[in-house]
Amino acid sequence: MPAPILRPADLFAAADRLPRVRLAHLPTPLEEAPRFAERIGGGVRVFVKRDDCTGLLLGGNKARHNEFLLGDAVDQRCDLVVWGAGVQSNNCRQTAAGCAKLGLECRLYLSRGHYSTEPQGNLLLDYLVGAHVEFTDAAIGPELDALLAAKADGFRRAGRRPYVWHRPRVVPLAAVSYVVCVAEIVGQLAALGLAPSALYVSSSGATGAGVTLGKAVLGLECPARLTCPMSWPWPIPEAVAADANAAAGLLELPHRLAAADIDADEGYIAPGYGKSSPAGREALHLLATTEAILLDPVYSAKAMAALIADVRAGRYAPGSALVFVHTGGVPAIFTDPAEVLPEGL
Ligand SMILES: Cc1ncc(COP(=O)(O)O)c(C=O)c1O
Numbered sequence: 001m002p003a004p005i006l007r008p009a010d011l012f013a014a015a016d017r018l019p020r021v022r023l024a025h026l027p028t029p030l031e032e033a034p035r036f037a038e039r040i041g042g043g044v045r046v047f048v049k050r051d052d053c054t055g056l057l058l059g060g061n062k063a064r065h066n067e068f069l070l071g072d073a074v075d076q077r078c079d080l081v082v083w084g085a086g087v088q089s090n091n092c093r094q095t096a097a098g099c100a101k102l103g104l105e106c107r108l109y110l111s112r113g114h115y116s117t118e119p120q121g122n123l124l125l126d127y128l129v130g131a132h133v134e135f136t137d138a139a140i141g142p143e144l145d146a147l148l149a150a151k152a153d154g155f156r157r158a159g160r161r162p163y164v165w166h167r168p169r170v171v172p173l174a175a176v177s178y179v180v181c182v183a184e185i186v187g188q189l190a191a192l193g194l195a196p197s198a199l200y201v202s203s204s205g206a207t208g209a210g211v212t213l214g215k216a217v218l219g220l221e222c223p224a225r226l227t228c229p230m231s232w233p234w235p236i237p238e239a240v241a242a243d244a245n246a247a248a249g250l251l252e253l254p255h256r257l258a259a260a261d262i263d264a265d266e267g268y269i270a271p272g273y274g275k276s277s278p279a280g281r282e283a284l285h286l287l288a289t290t291e292a293i294l295l296d297p298v299y300s301a302k303a304m305a306a307l308i309a310d311v312r313a314g315r316y317a318p319g320s321a322l323v324f325v326h327t328g329g330v331p332a333i334f335t336d337p338a339e340v341l342p343e344g345l
């Protein structure tokens with residue numbers, strides 16, 4: 001028997017049965033971008049799901065994630081959070097913000113990579129909300145994950161109760177929050193008498209797992225196009241499907257995805273994670289100058305570049321409603337103006 005198609009209200013209720021803290025401004029607006037749509041051509045309609053406006057210290061997808069992650073931490077009576085990613089991590093910035101709001105100590109271990117450790121952009125915000133920051137040369141991925149586990153062990157031995165970034169636990173919980181986001185989108189479009197012809201989002205992880213699962217559970221026939229900001233040392237479709245399935249388990253849903261259900265495009269990463277691309281800069285300037293909506297060069301601009309390329313390739317019929325899930329990341333534009341300014345400025 002095929003898994004049932006659920007209504008948005010069913011998904012809101014299923015998510016509310018999990019431990020959750022309210023941190024994000026929800027629902028975020030779904031804003032049409034008509035001047036932008038006209039410029040990219042093809043007669044399509046573009047709707048921006050404004051998850052850059054989730055609040056929690058300048059918005060982004062991690063405000064939604066943290067409702068369930070920090071909900072889990074509070075549920076487990078943890079007294080500090082051990083987290084890590086790159087120096088300019090949006091994830092760490094919004095986790096630090098959630099910790100400040102909930103009165104949890106926040107320990108961040110930030111991988112230097114190619115970044116300056118000058119306090120600016122996301123890093124400046126980490127300091128402002130009182131996170132304890134340490135820099136490391138451990139690479140993002142398995143090496144940094146192992147360092148975080150070791151740090152958490154040290155805190156445990158000292159009698160503390162750390163909540164630690166542990167991929168198998170936190171990614172499915174974070175994905176749940178993007179099932180909720182798709183339920184919001186479906187309701188918002190239905191109020192306009194529309195259904196989405198495609199969903200676009202920057203992700204090679206939790207956000208994409210949630211969006212793809214949400215699409216399946218709500219019975220949307222459209223593609224959910226994940227533009228990967230980075231590659232991992234594991235195959236992304238398999239990992240995203242596994243995380244989506246774990247999220248379905250948390251929501252007590254019978255739906256299951258296979259790797260073939262994951263539409264993840266690793267073709268927009270160049271010139272590398274954390275660096276802007278010409279197509280991303282074009283997308284950033286086009287959306288800023290037509291709609292006054294800012295994208296970030298690392299994540300959302302590359303995902304919007306994918307949407308633009310697909311429209312220009314004639315992939316969608318005129319009148320199609322394309323939804324771009326804006327995952328935030330805007331503090332990054334203040335770290336290196338040369339990465340975002342148009343030529344000649
Ligand atoms: C602005 C922004 N967009 C997208 C993503 C990707 O999210 P996920 O890790 O859920 O794939 C991130 C991750 O840090 C992000 O900061």
